[in-house]
Amino acid sequence: MKQLIAANWKMHKTWEESIQTAREIVVGTYNQLPANREVLIIPSFPHLKAVSDVLAKQKNYFLGAQNLYPALKGAFTGEVSPAQLLDVGCSYVLVGHSERRHVLQEQDEFLAQKASFALEQGLKVIFCIGETIEQRQQGRTKEVLRSQLELGLKDVQKVDSEDLVIAYEPVWAIGTGQVAQEQDILDAHAFIREFLQKTFSGAEEVRILYGGSVKPANASSILALDNVDGVLVGGASLTAESFNQIILA
Numbered sequence: 001m002k003q004l005i006a007a008n009w010k011m012h013k014t015w016e017e018s019i020q021t022a023r024e025i026v027v028g029t030y031n032q033l034p035a036n037r038e039v040l041i042i043p044s045f046p047h048l049k050a051v052s053d054v055l056a057k058q059k060n061y062f063l064g065a066q067n068l069y070p071a072l073k074g075a076f077t078g079e080v081s082p083a084q085l086l087d088v089g090c091s092y093v094l095v096g097h098s099e100r101r102h103v104l105q106e107q108d109e110f111l112a113q114k115a116s117f118a119l120e121q122g123l124k125v126i127f128c129i130g131e132t133i134e135q136r137q138q139g140r141t142k143e144v145l146r147s148q149l150e151l152g153l154k155d156v157q158k159v160d161s162e163d164l165v166i167a168y169e170p171v172w173a174i175g176t177g178q179v180a181q182e183q184d185i186l187d188a189h190a191f192i193r194e195f196l197q198k199t200f201s202g203a204e205e206v207r208i209l210y211g212g213s214v215k216p217a218n219a220s221s222i223l224a225l226d227n228v229d230g231v232l233v234g235g236a237s238l239t240a241e242s243f244n245q246i247i248l249a
């Protein structure tokens with residue numbers, strides 16, 4: 001199983017900046033990419049095709065989208081279908097990112113529809129879960145993770161384990177500079193692995209990423225932890241200079 005090093009560019013960058021950064025990432029890492037790593041770039045919708053062209057035919061470099069709508073096509077103004085994402089070269093899509101849950105108020109039921117539909121349509125899904133600081137302080141971290149997994153993956157009956165990726169992203173660690181303690185990451189990832197083993201056959205092959213203030217200085221120690229099969233990076237993925245250090249960490 002290869003580790004996945006993913007860049008979530010959120011609502012950042014111009015067209016030119018997206019192309020330029022993607023190029024710098026490929027040029028700066030291609031020849032040294034460890035054999036057990038894959039790179040994923042997740043730009044904003046308007047830049048998917050441009051970044052797709054940069055990544056085309058680059059082995060081990062993939063394109064992802066930040067969102068999808070769970071329908072084949074139709075009157076859903078402002079939304080984007082899995083077929084449209086596949087058509088521009090996406091292999092992955094994020095579902096349940098903390099900003100979708102907490103800023104856009106997306107609920108478990110809707111996230112479950114997105115996850116199962118995207119998988120059915122042939123996209124790999126990075127399903128994001130994580131507790132808020134209040135939930136952690138109340139000692140409810142595992143309860144929250146279990147509930148997000150149970151509700152969000154309830155319609156995912158049969159899945160090729162390589163197509164599902166879980167990202168553990170404690171809400172309080174996203175964009176705050178406050179990375180989770182190694183023991184917290186170990187505990188959460190072991191808990192998620194155990195849940196997956198009870199739920200899916202081939203669960204050992206489901207990758208579990210950590211996300212939340214990953215940067216060049218902490219990437220290698222996080223990537224060395226048990227059950228950490230990659231990282232999902234926001235802020236530190238915005239420049240090739242810092243993201244390339246994480247890719248090669």
Ligand code: PEP
Nearest residue numbers: 174175211212213234235
């Ligand atoms: C994210 O948005 O998924 C994320 C982990 O952001 P950051 O790396 O900036 O904390």
